[in-house]
Amino acid sequence: MYAVVAITKHGVELARRLAGQLPGADLYYMEKFVRGDEEKLGVKLFSGSVRLLLPDLFQRYSGLILFISLGAVVRMIAPLLKDKKTDPAVVVIDDRGEHVISVLSGHLGGANELTRRVAAILDARPVITTASDVRQTIPVDLFGSPFGWEIESFERATPVSAAVVNEERVIVIQESGEPDWWTYDKPLPEHIRVFSSTREAWEQEFDAALVVTHRLLSEEEEQRFLSNGVLYRPKVLVLGLGCNRGTELEEIEQVVKETLSEQRLSIKSVRNIATIDLKKDEPGLLALCRKYGWRMEVYSPPELNTVALPHPSETVYRYTGAYGVSEPAALLSSGATDWMLTKKKAGNVTISIAMVPHPSRVEVKRSE
16 A cells, blocks of 8 residues: 655645556645545545654555655654665655655665656656666565565675675575576676575685575585575475364474474475365364465365375275375475475374476576
């Protein structure tokens, strides 16, 4: 949701036009510019200083679009700033609607993208000063975000970003995840090199590293690559799960955590769980999905039986109509041809793990 705010006559004209074309936008302007149709349009009127309005808007909206001078906005929002990971996007537009300026939270808050959208609506010029955008290179704090990758080690993002934009020696180690993250219509810069594993990159000299993996790194790997590196978790793991009726969340969660730890896999790389349709309303599984933000994919017994299993179970078939649950569900959901973990049974829970396959960057380049 966005708040569009105007405090001048011309600003109100532009703000009304923008709010009508920007989905999810709430419009605010001063009472003295009332037109009579504000209630119908859902416009929120205010009087007095806009400074008094901003703290509330800062908390309630993901983006603020302000038809106010840049200097005034900087002074007003300064006391409200907390953290680049939580502050809303702030975009400023001049009174003639000629320039749309990304002011705050350009990457994580989405201000740069919002700036481009607003500029397109108003036929204005977007003004973006973020170095990685200007230089058309990897935005470290947004790397992989279109695919849902999660940053695990954010504390080195700033120096790693500096290395990228300053054209220092940067390595990208990608062991899993989507390979098509380079979207610019130009070759990858020569100072950025891509490797398929930490082993392949071990002897390389570099100034900064971006590591994309589903694995839990060893202490030696962390020291080698994350002393000035950022770790990303792509969503590539599918957990095939089966359980007895009424199994509590705590037991299921414990099995999941212990199994991932044993396999040296990150829970942050789990994309979803998969199971039989008989379990689509299982409270423990639903609670697990809610807690971790995972989706649940379910399959009918005939669908599960299309997967050849190393050890089909007649017992499971008598109860469910399928010769297995966790193993075939994991493969069907992930699209993999084999398991990372075929099956483990612990108490009332069975778990299988498969990884979503993606072509390597080398394979992509060869196919072009």
